[in-house]
Amino acid sequence: MAFLGIDHPLIAVRDLDQAIETYRSLGFFIAPPGQHPWGTSTALALFRHQILEIVSIGDASLLDGYEAGSFRFGRHVEGFLEKSEGVALTALFTEDAGEAEAQLAARGIPCTGTINFGRDVVRANGQPDRTKTTLKVFHNDTMPRLSVFACQQHRRDLLEFPDRMTHPNGAHGFAAATIVAEDKAPVLDWLTRVHDVSATTDAEGFDSVETTNGHWRIVDPSQFHSIYGADLPDDFLADGPRIAALDVRVSDFDAVNGVPVTTEMSKLGGIAMRFVGSRKHA
Structure with a gap:
């Protein structure tokens, strides 16, 4: 059953390392940074069914990848960073991205496009595994910074590790x-x-x-x-x-x-x- 709650606003910054240092100084446990396949670098503070996510430009050569209809995730972030830092768009939690798409379409909000991606990880026991994520993008042409995407983490068990969800600031x-x-x-x-x-x-x-x-x-x-x-x-x-x-x-x-x-x-x-x-x- 799908539901849509605030999952993670994407805070776009020009200097990811400096931002990580700042948020760690405020008592957040920030996991080591990674990179999206469309070229944005990312650092996460993990909660249950929510994430504080900081993004920046990691590899500009990948920014045109993973096009979702008329939407390019990397270019969207890049475009806003050229003007200012801040939240570029927001992920909404769902357990069924397809159902979320159908629900929003019924309310007059068509899906701009779909992104499927994953990354290789190593579990705590040393066994290799792979994440799987589906994004359904809903771009708002008149209020672009309020664009959202339904985010289904098919393998949340590979994201919500308890030792990474305990923050010194509580x-x-x-x-x-x-x-x-x-x-x-x-x-x-x-x-x-x-x-x-x-x-x-x-x-x-x-x-x-x-x-x-x-x-x-x-x-x-x-x-x-x-x-x-x-x-x-x-x-x-x-x-x-x-x-x-x-x-x-x-x-x-x-x-x-x-x-x-x-x-x-x-x-x-x-x-x-x-x-x-x-x-x-x-």
Whole structure:
């Protein structure tokens, strides 16, 4: 049975090594970096059914590979990095990518294209194995940074290793991804259709779209500043609405004091972040 929850916003950065160092300094366990077959390099902080993923350009000669309809994943990331760092698009968790495609098509959101890929890995017992992943891309032409893709990890057992999911800061996933928009109506329309729910308000009174794994918070620039105390760059909304912050769930709220990690978005790759207290689920 398919479901769509926030899995991993892709935080695109120009200097992956520096970003890894920064996130490790905040108490995230970042696994050794790897590379997608379409040329983007990637580093992950793993949670259950969610990932904090940082991407950059690894091998520019591969960026035109794995074309999905009119969509080239590597070029999409490259295009946004030419303008600014930040979230380029977001993966949504699904257990059945084909069913997710059918569900969104029924709601008037056609699939742009499909990507199937895998990589060779070695299990803890020394045995070779191979991951298998299916992506169904749903590109938003008018709000490109809010494009999403349904991500089915057929071999999640080769990704969610317990020793890589324990973070010194106690993080265990995302409570919310905050989108900034001058006009919130198109954003709410897009996300309510993607998730097949009605818009609501979150516990802090902001416009919200609930998913099965965290919620989208939609705010205007002044509301964003009131939440995170961060100043948006002057050209932040040049490409339309986009994710500006992540709320990270931690089981030991006192350990991180419940305050924003930083109000300087450039330090985290074009986003703000705050820790929020939340009991860890099994």
